[in-house]
Amino acid sequence: MTARLTVLAGPTAVGKGTVAAFIRAHHPQVWLSVSATTRPARPQEVEGVHYHFVSDERFTEMVEQGDLLEWAVVHGRAKYGTPRRPVEEAVAAGRLPLLEIDLQGARQVRETMPTARFVFLAPPSFDDLVSRLTGRGTETAEEQATRLATAQGEMAAQSEFDHIIVNDDVERAAAELVSLMQSA
Incomplete structure (x- = not known):
């Protein structure tokens, strides 16, 4: 049985990683x-577990060798990408595969795997997104400003997705996503 890939994307600080971590722990x-x-x-x-942390040089090699399903420079700084082979193996094995990636990556996956299911994780409001980003304390004020500017454009892309899940409660959002993944 071949599974259908699900792509979860949304604006910075919406809680994609938190929802994915909950799914990892409970599903x-x-x-x-x-x-x-x-x-x-x-x-x-x-x-x-969370990422494969690699050097710029190694990342460039992965891109040049076609080892990434998608990749992007995010917030004008770091590069992120999805290793291709593990995803293809999970799909072929009939697992319920989930990619938690940014908007740029989701757009690339749509080009290469158009049969994937695309889910946008949205905040209850933009003000809530601002509070989440500033409250987590992992970025400088300059990085926060860059991420919020990026988030405004990302929020405008919701119509590109097959489904929208509002992350007003991590457990509920995760359950909704897993239920969606288990449907045809």
């Missing part, structure tokens, strides 16, 4: 892709 039937990134690990992030 073992879902296979979560682990992205590669050139940014440094944040506190509590684990290599191979």
Whole structure:
């Protein structure tokens, strides 16, 4: 049985990583892709679980060798990408594969895997998104401003997605996403 890939995207700080972590912990039937990134690990992030942390040089090699399903420079700084082979293997094995990526990446996946299901994770409001970003304390004020400017454009892209899930409660949003993934 071949599974259908689900792509979860949304604006910065909407809680994509938090929803994905909840799914990882509570829904073992879902296979979560682990992205590669050139940014440094944040506190509590684990290599191979949250991301594959790689050098710029290694990331460039991965791009040149066609090893990434999608990739992008995010917020004008770090590079992020999805290793291709593990995703293709999960789909072929009939698992419930989930990519948690940014808008640029989702657009690239739509080009290469148009049969995927695309889900936009939205905040209850833009003010809530601002509070989440500033409240997590992981970026400088300059980085926050850049991310919020990016988020405004990302919010405008909701119509490009097959489904929209509002992240007003992590457990509820995760359950809705998993239910969607289990449907035809």
